[in-house]
Amino acid sequence: MASSYIILIFLLTGYCAAVGSEKCSISLNSAIHPITHPTSWTSPSGHFAFGFYQEGGGFKVGIWMVRKSQNTTVWTANRDDPPVSSNAALELTPDGQLVLKIGPGETELIANSSDSASCAAMDDAGNFILYNQHSEVIWQSFNFPTDTLLGGQSLPTGAELHSSVSWTNHSTGRFRLRMQYDNNLVLYPKDTLTSGIDAYWASNTCCYVQPVHFHLYLNFTGALLLLDNSGEYAVISDLDTSSVNHNSTIYRLILDSGGILQLYSHRFAENGDDVVSLMWTQPDNKCGVKGLCGFNSYCTMEDEQPVCRCFPGTDYVDSTNQFSGCERNFKEEWCRDARENSSSFTFKSIDQVYWQDPPYFQVTMEVADCNMSCLEDCDCEVALYDFKKGTCMKQKLPLMYAWTVPEKSFRAFFKVGLEGIEAANTNNSNSLLRVLEYKKIVESGNFGLTEELALRPFSYKELKRATNGFKEELGKGSFGAVYKGTLYRGKRVVAVKRLEKLLNEGEREFRAEMSIIGTTNHRHLVRLLGFCAEASKRLLVYEYMSNGSLADLLFRSERHPDWNERMRIALEIARGILYLHEECDTPIIHCDIKPQNILMDDFWAVKISDFGLAKLLMPDQTRTFTVIRGTRGYMAPEWHKGTPISVKTDVYSYGIMLLEIVFCRRHMDVNASTPEEIVLSSWVYGHFRDGELDKLVLGEEVDKWLLEKLVKVSLWCIQDEPALRPSMKSVVMMLDGTTEISVPPCPTAATV
Ligand SMILES: *[C@@H]1O[C@H](CO)[C@@H](O)[C@H](O)[C@H]1NC(C)=O
Numbered sequence: 001m002a003s004s005y006i007i008l009i010f011l012l013t014g015y016c017a018a019v020g021s022e023k024c025s026i027s028l029n030s031a032i033h034p035i036t037h038p039t040s041w042t043s044p045s046g047h048f049a050f051g052f053y054q055e056g057g058g059f060k061v062g063i064w065m066v067r068k069s070q071n072t073t074v075w076t077a078n079r080d081d082p083p084v085s086s087n088a089a090l091e092l093t094p095d096g097q098l099v100l101k102i103g104p105g106e107t108e109l110i111a112n113s114s115d116s117a118s119c120a121a122m123d124d125a126g127n128f129i130l131y132n133q134h135s136e137v138i139w140q141s142f143n144f145p146t147d148t149l150l151g152g153q154s155l156p157t158g159a160e161l162h163s164s165v166s167w168t169n170h171s172t173g174r175f176r177l178r179m180q181y182d183n184n185l186v187l188y189p190k191d192t193l194t195s196g197i198d199a200y201w202a203s204n205t206c207c208y209v210q211p212v213h214f215h216l217y218l219n220f221t222g223a224l225l226l227l228d229n230s231g232e233y234a235v236i237s238d239l240d241t242s243s244v245n246h247n248s249t250i251y252r253l254i255l256d257s258g259g260i261l262q263l264y265s266h267r268f269a270e271n272g273d274d275v276v277s278l279m280w281t282q283p284d285n286k287c288g289v290k291g292l293c294g295f296n297s298y299c300t301m302e303d304e305q306p307v308c309r310c311f312p313g314t315d316y317v318d319s320t321n322q323f324s325g326c327e328r329n330f331k332e333e334w335c336r337d338a339r340e341n342s343s344s345f346t347f348k349s350i351d352q353v354y355w356q357d358p359p360y361f362q363v364t365m366e367v368a369d370c371n372m373s374c375l376e377d378c379d380c381e382v383a384l385y386d387f388k389k390g391t392c393m394k395q396k397l398p399l400m401y402a403w404t405v406p407e408k409s410f411r412a413f414f415k416v417g418l419e420g421i422e423a424a425n426t427n428n429s430n431s432l433l434r435v436l437e438y439k440k441i442v443e444s445g446n447f448g449l450t451e452e453l454a455l456r457p458f459s460y461k462e463l464k465r466a467t468n469g470f471k472e473e474l475g476k477g478s479f480g481a482v483y484k485g486t487l488y489r490g491k492r493v494v495a496v497k498r499l500e501k502l503l504n505e506g507e508r509e510f511r512a513e514m515s516i517i518g519t520t521n522h523r524h525l526v527r528l529l530g531f532c533a534e535a536s537k538r539l540l541v542y543e544y545m546s547n548g549s550l551a552d553l554l555f556r557s558e559r560h561p562d563w564n565e566r567m568r569i570a571l572e573i574a575r576g577i578l579y580l581h582e583e584c585d586t587p588i589i590h591c592d593i594k595p596q597n598i599l600m601d602d603f604w605a606v607k608i609s610d611f612g613l614a615k616l617l618m619p620d621q622t623r624t625f626t627v628i629r630g631t632r633g634y635m636a637p638e639w640h641k642g643t644p645i646s647v648k649t650d651v652y653s654y655g656i657m658l659l660e661i662v663f664c665r666r667h668m669d670v671n672a673s674t675p676e677e678i679v680l681s682s683w684v685y686g687h688f689r690d691g692e693l694d695k696l697v698l699g700e701e702v703d704k705w706l707l708e709k710l711v712k713v714s715l716w717c718i719q720d721e722p723a724l725r726p727s728m729k730s731v732v733m734m735l736d737g738t739t740e741i742s743v744p745p746c747p748t749a750a751t752v
Pocket residue numbers: 001002245246247
């Protein structure tokens with residue numbers, strides 16, 4: 001049993017030392033078959049075998065630990081390929097290739113090596129190795145881990161383990177363990193960007209003696225270590241195994257199909273029986289695994305097993321699969337109707353559930369006001385009340401990553417439709433300044449640039465009259481409702497925004513902020529005409545935009561803008577933001593760039609709205625927000641990390657929105673046909689990396705060069721690391737075609 005020690009020495013020296021040919025038991029021109037003997041090549045100890053094992057209706061090629069009760073698969077070749085039939089054969093060919101012969105004339109490479117092998121070995125650590133004629137290792141299965149690491153095996157920096165679908169299906173499953181360049185070992189759901197908000201467990205070894213890069217190593221005595229090339233290490237798990245007979249004990253780390261990392265020891269007795277013990281496992285809470293339950297469902301433990309339950313008002317997407325997520329079981333566009341007819345909907349509450357999705361709005365209030373506040377807000381679909389902090393957090397669906405918590409510290413309220421409700425065909429929307437029926441009243445251009453730039457103060461009475469008692473509501477956003485009104489004896493149509501729940505109620509601060517917004521003047525910003533600050537009332541008067549929002553144009557209208565239009569819109573928005581950031585007297589960070597806040601005027605020109613308001617929700621000037629202001633999906637990672645908000649925060653949101661403009665779909669689409677398509681940015685990045693952008697716009701006539709340019713700009717804008725994102729000025733220059741755009745890295749590669 002000395003072999004494992006010999007292998008250890010080889011591992012520590014990079015495995016490049018020569019081995020005696022006696023170790024190399026499989027010679028060229030050998031073959032194995034699924035049902036005729038031999039079906040596998042076994043290691044000298046007999047504990048591991050490489051060959052065909054049964055899966056589904058056929059056979060897969062892999063390595064397993066040989067156990068009396070049930071063999072344990074530790075590696076699978078080409079795991080996402082379908083199983084092969086019993087006619088297949090695995091061959092180490094006379095010319096030194098390891099190939100799988102699937103059928104007549106159909107072969108598949110198992111080991112991709114530039115060199116040809118002269119022999120092969122299944123070793124006692126569970127590693128299948130090909131050697132060349134100089135007895136050098138030219139390929140080894142340990143370099144291509146699937147869901148398992150064995151004692152003596154490493155996970156290099158930047159590499160990942162991917163869980164299997166289930167213990168009987170070893171195709172790629174739903175979770176991944178990533179050994180990050182920042183030295184953190186982190187668990188994520190598979191189809192997410194590598195960002196902190198999706199992580200559900202981390203070793204917290206981040207930033208340890210950087211800039212050295214660690215790899216993960218499971219040593220032969222079951223210690224899970226982070227090593228660098230000089231052998232420095234951080235210990236993740238090291239139980240005292242000094243009393244164990246290591247000669248006959250095998251250690252195995254697996255990322256299981258439920259997303260849990262588990263370290264097992266197998267102690268083999270003389271007769272081949274093994275005693276299994278679970279030595280270490282993370283995370284402890286099986287329901288804390290993000291992505292275990294799909295959208296709009298929450299995880300709860302039943303009989304010590306995690307199960308997924310739908311939130312009120314939703315049903316399983318696939319009623320035979322509890323992990324499939326849930327979708328609304330009533331019509332989406334019922335909000336306005338509901339508010340006018342309170343008998344047409346209700347609230348359902350659940351206690352003790354919690355989710356980490358950031359709310360779009362959070363305020364301190366009584367629990368009984370929390371559902372009322374949600375009721376009045378068309379954007380609000382769910383409210384979560386935190387009893388400890390006394391805060392009400394309003395959210396939109398879909399909700400991700402929810403689970404039950406033991407303490408009675410949260411209550412969630414869900415707006416649900418009453419049974420059988422078919423909300424009337426209201427065709428209104430949640431977006432701000434959404435236009436209903438509008439007859440153009442302003443006939444002449446008299447109210448254009450010639451109008452004085454100074455802000456006009458209005459009295460509350462004046463605005464009440466102008467809006468006919470706040471009669472016609474155009475929309476409702478996180479700041480408050482917007483009403484249509486007319487001024488100057490009906491000659492000028494305006495939009496009056498009634499601000500609610502400002503953190504800073506002071507009139508002086510409000511006036512100061514108004515004067516900053518009032519000095520802005522740019523053709524791609526919605527003009528602020530005046531304001532009202534009387535007692536506790538705060539209202540803003542804007543020019544009226546007749547053509548709805550960019551969200552309507554991209555996501556609702558039948559006809560998508562053509563490519564020239566998309567390019568124009570992208571550029572106009574960029575110019576508007578550039579003005580806010582760099583060209584107006586006091587730089588303004590918008591903080592909530594999204595298609596709902598981009599309005600369209602009579603001539604379909606872009607007008608950015610809601611700028612300058614973020615500060616009114618900020619308690620002080622330190623730029624550390626206690627109230628999360630952005631909108632999920634468009635929010636840069638720094639919102640969740642507590643790092644300072646800067647102009648680069650807007651650049652990130654712009655990048656996400658640019659992708660939406662290019663592909664005329666929402667960043668997050670639960671309804672996407674495949675899981676890869678749900679998150680637009682990761683979907684696009686994958687195709688960009690593989691040089692297959694054209695597959696994303698099948699059937700559309702588009703200049704490939706233009707498409708690539710827009711995608712490159714977006715990917716630079718959504719880099720996790722703010723410093724990597726371009727300034728708005730560079731964005732404009734890149735879009736304008738005056739600068740060369742280099743190839744963007746993976747948006748999330750640099751950090752976390
Ligand atoms: C482990 O194997 C080595 C080498 O074969 C042997 O010297 C040693 O006694 C063994 N230890 C135990 C506890 O069996």
